[in-house]
Ligand SMILES: [Ca+2]
């Protein structure tokens with residue numbers, strides 16, 4: 001899936017990955033249509049999930065109806081991949097970022113407040129069947145994709161399924 005182009009980058013830089021962190025941020029920016037967007041949100045981050053709650057206020061300054069777009073992104077820890085639940089969420093494997101897109105109509109000077117709430121579960125990239133464990137089933141999937149150009153088994157996203165991907169799977173393999 002191709003991620004949408006970023007209209008206005010409103011990333012929040014403070015992200016910690018050890019344990020669970022609450023991250024609060026307030027930011028504002030004017031997009032290409034010069035409409036003020038203010039966003040406040042809380043991010044809950046753990047080793048296995050990322051969730052966000054918050055609100056966005058769009059303020060229009062003109063008499064016309066405009067479509068506003070706001071993108072928020074959070075980075076996925078190395079080795080993990082997200083299972084996306086919401087159509088407005090997109091994972092860019094190159095930057096390892098989940099990009100959330102919100103759209104709203106802004107009419108005249110009336111502010112529009114939009115609620116935000118989303119969450120994703122994170123899996124090891126080698127957990128190809130996403131059952132929460134990296135085991136022989138995933139190894140079998142990788143072997144059956146051996147030599148393929150890309151796809152889910154191309155764990156290092158270099159365009160081929162080969163020994164490098166097998167090495168990653170073996171590092172993440174559950175030996176318990
Ligand atoms: Ca699995």
Ligand SMILES: [Ca+2]
Nearest residue numbers: 154156158160
């Ligand atoms: Ca590869």
